[in-house]
Amino acid sequence: MDRLQLIKFASENEKLQQFARFLKRENLKYNLTAITGEEEIVSKHFYDSLAGANFLPQGANVCDIGSGAGFPVIPLALLREDCSFTGVDSTEKKVNFINAACAMLGISNCYAVHARAEDVCRSGRESFDVVTSRAVAGLSTLAEYCLPLLKAGGVMIAYKGSQAEEELEEAHTALQVLGGVSTGIYPYTLPTGEMRNLVIVEKRASTPEKYPRGGNKPRLKPIK
Ligand code: SAM
Numbered sequence: 001m002d003r004l005q006l007i008k009f010a011s012e013n014e015k016l017q018q019f020a021r022f023l024k025r026e027n028l029k030y031n032l033t034a035i036t037g038e039e040e041i042v043s044k045h046f047y048d049s050l051a052g053a054n055f056l057p058q059g060a061n062v063c064d065i066g067s068g069a070g071f072p073v074i075p076l077a078l079l080r081e082d083c084s085f086t087g088v089d090s091t092e093k094k095v096n097f098i099n100a101a102c103a104m105l106g107i108s109n110c111y112a113v114h115a116r117a118e119d120v121c122r123s124g125r126e127s128f129d130v131v132t133s134r135a136v137a138g139l140s141t142l143a144e145y146c147l148p149l150l151k152a153g154g155v156m157i158a159y160k161g162s163q164a165e166e167e168l169e170e171a172h173t174a175l176q177v178l179g180g181v182s183t184g185i186y187p188y189t190l191p192t193g194e195m196r197n198l199v200i201v202e203k204r205a206s207t208p209e210k211y212p213r214g215g216n217k218p219r220l221k222p223i224k
Contacts, residue, residue, distance in 0.1 A: 001053060001079075007191055010046035015078050015105045020046075022101055023069060030093050032069035043192040049075035051188050052132055052157045052198055056083050060129040063088060065117045065145050066136030070098045072159065076132070077102075077110035086128075087112035088120050117145035118212045126151050126206070134159035139171035139199060140222035144212045147178040150203040156180065157198055164197035174223035179205035 001009070010016065020041050027033055035044050049072030056062060056076070060083045064073035067087035077085045089095050089112065098112035113120070131146040131154070139158055146156045160167060164185050175182060180201040187197050212218050 001050075003188070006050045006053070007047060009079055010050055010075070010191075011042045013078060015107070016042075016046055016075060018105055019070070019074060019078075019101055022104060026097055026100075027069075030097065032094060032097055039192065043190045044194075045071050046075050047191055048072070048159065048196060049134070050079055051196065052076065052159065053079050055155060055157050055198070055200060056080055056130055058082055060084075061127070062086070062130045062132060063120070063124065063128045063146075063149050065120075065131060065133040065142070065149075066090075067098060067112060068094050068135070070101060070112075072132055072134050073110055073112070074098065074101060074107065077107050078105075081109060083109065083130075085110040086124075088115055088117055090114070090116045118214065118218065121145070121148040121212050124149050129154050130157060131155075132157045132159070137219060138222060139167040140174035140224070141218045143171055143174045143178050143180055143201065144218035144223065147175075147180050147201070147203055148207045148211055150207075152203055152206065154203045156201040156203070158201070160185075160197045160199050162195055162197070164199050168199055170224075171222075175201060177208070177223055178211055179203055179207045 063086045067073045067089050073087040092114045095112045095114040128149045181204050183200050
C-alpha cells in the first residue's frame with residue numbers, strides 16, 4: 001500500500017474509528033496514552049503503526065513487544081488480516097485493554113499476553129516470522145528482546161524517531177552477537193509532519209541461548 005492508501009485507511013477505516021473512541025473513553029479510567037486528540041491519534045498512532053505493514057510477508061506470524069495501548073499491533077492486525085499477531089506487555093491493564101478492544105471490534109487475528117519480553121523468549125523462542133516494537137527501548141536492548149523470538153530469516157521492525165542512525169551504530173555489536181543484520185533504515189513522514197524511521201533487522205544466525213539475559217540486564221547493561 002502506498003502512503004495515500006495508508007492515510008486513507010488510518011483516517012477512514014470504521015474499526016479504527018471505533019477503536020479511537022474506545023481508546024479515548026478507557027484512557028480516562030486507565031491513563032493508557034498521552035496522545036488523545038483526534039488528528040494526533042490518526043497520525044501518531046494509526047498511520048505510524050501502519051508504516052510497517054508493507055514489511056510483513058504474506059501470512060506472517062507476528063509478535064509485538066511492548067504493545068502498550070495496542071500500537072502498532074491493533075492497526076496492523078486490522079490492515080493485515082492474513083497475518084496473526086501476538087501483543088506482549090508487562091503492564092496488565094494494557095494487555096486487558098488490547099484484548100477488550102479486539103473482542104469489541106471482532107479482531108480475531110490478534111491476542112495480547114501479559115509478560116515480559118525476556119520471559120516470552122523462553123516459550124516462543126525462534127517461532128515468529130516478524131517481531132515489531134515501537135517506543136520501548138534503545139535498539140541494543142530491543143534487539144535482545146526481539147531477535148531470540150525470530151526464526152532464521154525472520155525480520156525485526158523497530159519503529160524509531162529521528163535518532164535511528166545513531167541507535168543503529170550503537171547497536172552494531174549487539175546485532176552481531178545476537179545474529180542480526182540491518183538491511184536498512186526507512187524514513188517516512190507522518191500526516192502531521194514529523195519524521196519517523198523504521199529500522200529493519202534480519203535474523204541471519206541463531207541467537208546464542210544465553211540471550212536474553214535475566215535481571216533486567218538488556219535494559220541496564222545493553223550489549224556494547
Ligand atoms: N508500543 C506502544 C506505543 O508505541 O504506543 C507502547 C509504548 S510504551 C512507551 C512502552 C511499553 O513497553 C509499555 O507499555 C511497557 O509496559 C512495555 N514494556 C517495557 N519493557 C517491557 C518488557 N521488557 N517486556 C514487555 N513489555 C515491556
